[in-house]
Amino acid sequence: MRIYNTMTGTKEEFVPLKKNSVGMYVCGPTVYNYIHIGNARSFVVFDMVRRYFEYTGYFVKYVQNFTDVDDKIIKKANEEGRSVSKVSERFIGEYFKDTDALGIQRATIYPRATQVMDDIISFISVLVRKGYAYETQDGVYFSVEKFKDYGKLSKKNIDDLISGARVEVNDTKRNPLDFALWKLAKPGEPYWDSPWGKGRPGWHIECSVMSSKYLGDTFDIHCGGPDLVFPHHENEIAQSEAKSGVKFVNYWMHAGYLNINNQKMSKSLGNFFTVREILEKYDPMVVRFFMLSSHYRNPINFSFDLLDQAKVGFERIKNSVLKLGDLKGQAESSSGDNEIIQDITKEKQGFISAMDDDFNSAAAISHVFNIAGIANTRINVQSGRATINCAADTITELMDVLGISLNIKKEMLDEEIEKQIEERQQAREYKDYAAADKIREELKKQGIILEDTPQGVRWKRI
Ligand SMILES: [Zn+2]
Known part of the structure; x- marks a missing residue:
C-alpha cells in the first residue's frame, strides 16, 4: 500500500x-x-x-x-x-x-x-x-x-x-x-x-x-x-x-480543498454551506459518494449540478443491484457464467489496486461502475444465480469499503415471511387468487420460494 x-x-x-x-x-x-x-x-x-x-x-x-x-x-x-x-x-x-x-x-x-x-x-x-x-x-x-x-x-x-x-x-x-x-x-x-x-x-x-x-x-x-x-x-x-x-x-x-462553484468557500461571498443544510436536500450517501468520486488530495468543486450528477451515478449503481435482486428471483439455474465471474473478479482487483495506490477512491469507483455495467448489459435470467450473486455481492462489498450504503432492504426476516404466507392463505380462503399470486411473486422477488404441500405451505430461500 x-x-x-x-x-x-x-x-x-x-x-x-x-x-x-x-x-x-x-x-x-x-x-x-x-x-x-x-x-x-x-x-x-x-x-x-x-x-x-x-x-x-x-x-x-x-x-x-x-x-x-x-x-x-x-x-x-x-x-x-x-x-x-x-x-x-x-x-x-x-x-x-x-x-x-x-x-x-x-x-x-x-x-x-x-x-x-x-x-x-x-x-x-x-x-x-x-x-x-x-x-x-x-x-x-x-x-x-x-x-x-x-x-x-x-x-x-x-x-x-x-x-x-x-x-x-x-x-x-x-x-x-x-x-x-x-x-x-x-x-x-x-x-x-x-x-x-x-x-x-x-x-x-x-x-x-x-x-x-x-x-x-x-x-x-x-x-x-x-x-x-x-x-x-x-x-x-x-x-x-x-x-x-x-x-x-x-x-x-x-x-484537498473543497471549493464552491470554483470559488473558495466563504461566508462573505454567501457560498458557505453547513452539512446540515446540504443534508436537508440530499441523501447523505449521495454526498459521501460525491466526495469520494474525486481523489482525496485533489481540490473538488462543489455545486448543486455536480451533486445532482453524483446522484445519477449513485442511482445507476444502486439500480444495478436492485435489478440483480429481481433476476435472482427469476433465475432458474444455480450455476454461474465463468467468463462474467472472472471479469467481475478483475474489476474487484482493479478496485483494490486503485485503493492500494494512495487511496484512489475515484479510480476505485470507476471499477464499481464497470461491474454495474456488466450487470446491466451481460447478466440476465440465463446467467445463473452464482453469476448474479457474484455481481450483487461484489458491488455491495466494494461500496461498503468506501462506507457507502446503497440503502437496499436486507433479507426478509423469517417472521415477515411467515406473515406474508398467512396473508396469502387468507386470500386463498376468500378465493382471491390474484392477491394470493401477487404475494407469491413478491416473495419470489425477495428470493423466497413457496411450496404448497398436503401438510401446508413450506418455504425456502434461494
Ligand atoms: Zn490538530
Missing part, C-alpha cells in the same frame, strides 16, 4: 510501526458551530482511509480530538450568555448527528482539550525546562528559532516567514513567529491553574498532547484538512519533536 506523504512530497510504501496495526490521529473540530462541507470532506476522506485499512486486515486505532475551549467558543458563549462547556457540549452533539449521517465511523477515542489539562501543563513544563519555551506577561510561547527544522512540513523558509510576519503592537513575543502554548486568562474567561498562572492552552499544543498521549511519541499517520499544514501541523511537529527528541509522525496526510 502506498501513501502520499506531505512531508516528503512523494508516495511511499506504508510500513506500520506495529505489524497489522495503524495509529491514526485526525485533527477534529473546534466545537462552536455546525461543521461545513469542507470540514466534512476531510472527515469522510480519513474515514475512507481507515475503512480501507480495516478491510485489508489492519487494526486501526483512530484518535480524533475535540477542541472544546478556544477563543471562538468563548466568543459564542458570551454572545449567547451560556457557559463554554454548554456551547461545546451542544456542538459535539451536532457534530455526531452530521457525521453519523455521512457514515463516518466513530473514532476509537475522542479526547477533549479540557479533559487532558494536566497532560498539557506537564508537556509545556518540559518545553520550558528544555529551553524551547519562554514566559511573557501574557502567557508561555514556543521559540520557533530554537527548533532548527521549523518549516520542514510546509517547506517554508523561516527567514521569509519572519520578514512577512505581521508584528502586532504591544507584542511581547521574542519573534513574530513564536506561538502561544499557554494564554493567561483575561477577566471573564475560563481558566485552569498552571505554574504560569491561570489560563488555557493554545490550540496547537492540544493536538501534540492528545496524539502522543494515545498513540505514543512516534505514530503512523497524522491527518488533517489542507489549511492545517501551516501553521498548525508545523507547530505540532516543533512542539512534539522538541519535547521527545524523536520523529513525531511517519506519514502526513492532507485532504
Whole structure:
C-alpha cells in the first residue's frame, strides 16, 4: 500500500510501526458551530482511509480530538450568555448527528482539550525546562528559532516567514513567529491553574498532547484538512519533536480543498454551506459518494449540478443491484457464467489496486461502475444465480469499503415471511387468487420460494 506523504512530497510504501496495526490521529473540530462541507470532506476522506485499512486486515486505532475551549467558543458563549462547556457540549452533539449521517465511523477515542489539562501543563513544563519555551506577561510561547527544522512540513523558509510576519503592537513575543502554548486568562474567561498562572492552552499544543498521549511519541499517520499544514501541523511537529527528541509522525496526510462553484468557500461571498443544510436536500450517501468520486488530495468543486450528477451515478449503481435482486428471483439455474465471474473478479482487483495506490477512491469507483455495467448489459435470467450473486455481492462489498450504503432492504426476516404466507392463505380462503399470486411473486422477488404441500405451505430461500 502506498501513501502520499506531505512531508516528503512523494508516495511511499506504508510500513506500520506495529505489524497489522495503524495509529491514526485526525485533527477534529473546534466545537462552536455546525461543521461545513469542507470540514466534512476531510472527515469522510480519513474515514475512507481507515475503512480501507480495516478491510485489508489492519487494526486501526483512530484518535480524533475535540477542541472544546478556544477563543471562538468563548466568543459564542458570551454572545449567547451560556457557559463554554454548554456551547461545546451542544456542538459535539451536532457534530455526531452530521457525521453519523455521512457514515463516518466513530473514532476509537475522542479526547477533549479540557479533559487532558494536566497532560498539557506537564508537556509545556518540559518545553520550558528544555529551553524551547519562554514566559511573557501574557502567557508561555514556543521559540520557533530554537527548533532548527521549523518549516520542514510546509517547506517554508523561516527567514521569509519572519520578514512577512505581521508584528502586532504591544507584542511581547521574542519573534513574530513564536506561538502561544499557554494564554493567561483575561477577566471573564475560563481558566485552569498552571505554574504560569491561570489560563488555557493554545490550540496547537492540544493536538501534540492528545496524539502522543494515545498513540505514543512516534505514530503512523497524522491527518488533517489542507489549511492545517501551516501553521498548525508545523507547530505540532516543533512542539512534539522538541519535547521527545524523536520523529513525531511517519506519514502526513492532507485532504484537498473543497471549493464552491470554483470559488473558495466563504461566508462573505454567501457560498458557505453547513452539512446540515446540504443534508436537508440530499441523501447523505449521495454526498459521501460525491466526495469520494474525486481523489482525496485533489481540490473538488462543489455545486448543486455536480451533486445532482453524483446522484445519477449513485442511482445507476444502486439500480444495478436492485435489478440483480429481481433476476435472482427469476433465475432458474444455480450455476454461474465463468467468463462474467472472472471479469467481475478483475474489476474487484482493479478496485483494490486503485485503493492500494494512495487511496484512489475515484479510480476505485470507476471499477464499481464497470461491474454495474456488466450487470446491466451481460447478466440476465440465463446467467445463473452464482453469476448474479457474484455481481450483487461484489458491488455491495466494494461500496461498503468506501462506507457507502446503497440503502437496499436486507433479507426478509423469517417472521415477515411467515406473515406474508398467512396473508396469502387468507386470500386463498376468500378465493382471491390474484392477491394470493401477487404475494407469491413478491416473495419470489425477495428470493423466497413457496411450496404448497398436503401438510401446508413450506418455504425456502434461494
Ligand atoms: Zn490538530
